[in-house]
């Protein structure tokens with residue numbers, strides 16, 4: 165039974181700490197949001213001083229999310245979404261994109277940050293035909309995540325698992341792969357996996373900024389090579405164009421010359 169009160173690593177076990185920078189709040193700062201503290205702004209500015217491209221990465225990630233959810237709803241017929249590592253509410257959250265296109269869509273958000281929990285209400289404005297839920301849980305305990313999500317999602321029906329900029333929080337690559345496998349194993353044929361993450365080996369400035377960030381006291385984030393990111397899709401049918409810079413994943417018609425950025429993503433179908 166998933167019980168945040170007794171599960172270490174959930175928001176229920178942590179207080180909002182405004183003295184140490186936090187991933188979700190810095191990310192919110194880069195996305196142009198207001199849900200962050202001076203310490204996050206400071207860490208965010210120190211990062212952009214070394215690597216200004218992070219703002220493009222954060223915003224391009226959200227655009228990738230919008231395009232993958234749109235594909236999942238309109239072309240793959242998906243109506244259930246499990247979005248783990250949700251982050252603070254911003255424009256075009258998963259349920260807004262999905263329910264705009266298919267009001268009956270059901271979405272479960274999962275995060276373990278107390279500040280995200282405090283703002284979760286903004287994620288819960290569902291259409292009457294659909295449903296949204298927020299689960300305070302830790303991706304490192306996938307079975308608990310699935311058990312809690314099953315109160316809203318029917319795992320006998322195809323479901324899209326969304327892992328956007330969270331897997332880098334799992335330092336060990338084998339552990340990250342195991343988490344993804346255990347989550348996908350619980351979903352039926354026709355389910356999909358969407359992963360996007362910061363990539364190593366593309367831009368030295370990104371790696372330098374990330375090393376500095378990881379020493380700042382924030383929960384470290386580990387960039388992965390494109391091959392490592394691609395390995396999360398092992399055993400699944402990777403859809404065209406494969407794992408590419410998120411800017412180049414089925415770009416909008418008006419984004420012809422999308423730049424290569426150090427954020428790779430892909431979408432795959434479970435056979």
Ligand SMILES: C[S@@+](CC[C@H](N)C(=O)[O-])C[C@H]1O[C@@H](n2cnc3c(N)ncnc32)[C@H](O)[C@@H]1O
Nearest residue numbers: 188191249250251275276277302303328329333
């Ligand atoms: C960089 S933000 C990404 C937000 C959003 N998915 C996006 O791509 O715009 C990473 C999120 O993962 C969450 N997170 C980090 N470690 C986690 C864990 N072990 N379990 C659940 N969520 C976690 C953080 O709290 C944060 O909200």
